[in-house]
Amino acid sequence: MFTTLAVIATIAVALAFGAWARHMIAETRRLSAALTDAAWQLAHDPLTGLLNRAGLSAAHTHLATTPQPIIVILIDLDGFKAVNDTHGHDTGDDLLVEIADRIEELADLHGGVAARLAGDEYAVLLPAHGHEPARTAEGFVAGIAAPTRLFVDGDLTVINVTASIGVALVDSTDGFTDTALHRADIAMYHAKQQRGTHRIYRPEMRMPRNTERYGLRRRDQRPADNDGQPGAEAAQ
Known part of the structure; x- marks a missing residue:
């Protein structure tokens, strides 16, 4: 009798342990998936799937581990x-996604x-690797300007x-915001004087004093959409 009870008890314990182990494995997988998803959301733009500003900063940090010139676009x-x-x-959002796909x-x-920084603004970091900045920029200008076919109503x-x-050519050791993005930003302001073009940063280039490019743009001063990004309608 005692032996029979001991066997039954052992089987019961084994079954309980097996159920607990399966539960723990499932829970571990669930938590791992949740953490992976949370980490992805912290570094990516929810509309386009590109990196966001934080993700681009992390990518710059990774590139900076190897001394090299970087093309910032x-x-x-x-x-x-x-x-x-x-x-x-809705069509505006569809267009942002299509352009994001081309840029990526x-x-x-x-x-x-590639990253979407806000609204209709994107950024790209490229290891120079002998790429000619002007020719590279021309490729992006042409790729974006190609007609986009979308369903509207x-x-x-x-x-x-x-x-x-x-476009700016910087060293990987240069600061991300204060040098890399800032120089490309100045060059982009000059490109805006003749839209649909690119400009390469030169040391003599200056941003007008009344242009606060690192404060909130007018398009970013409205409440965020549900995805936490400035709404497409706020883009200029």
């Missing part, structure tokens, strides 16, 4: 507000990474946008 769509006004904000494809082609519609692009 800052991209601002021209006349994006008109797309929202004409076709609606070009960045991958050059061995770099059920009808296939062709939408054309261009981009003003600022």
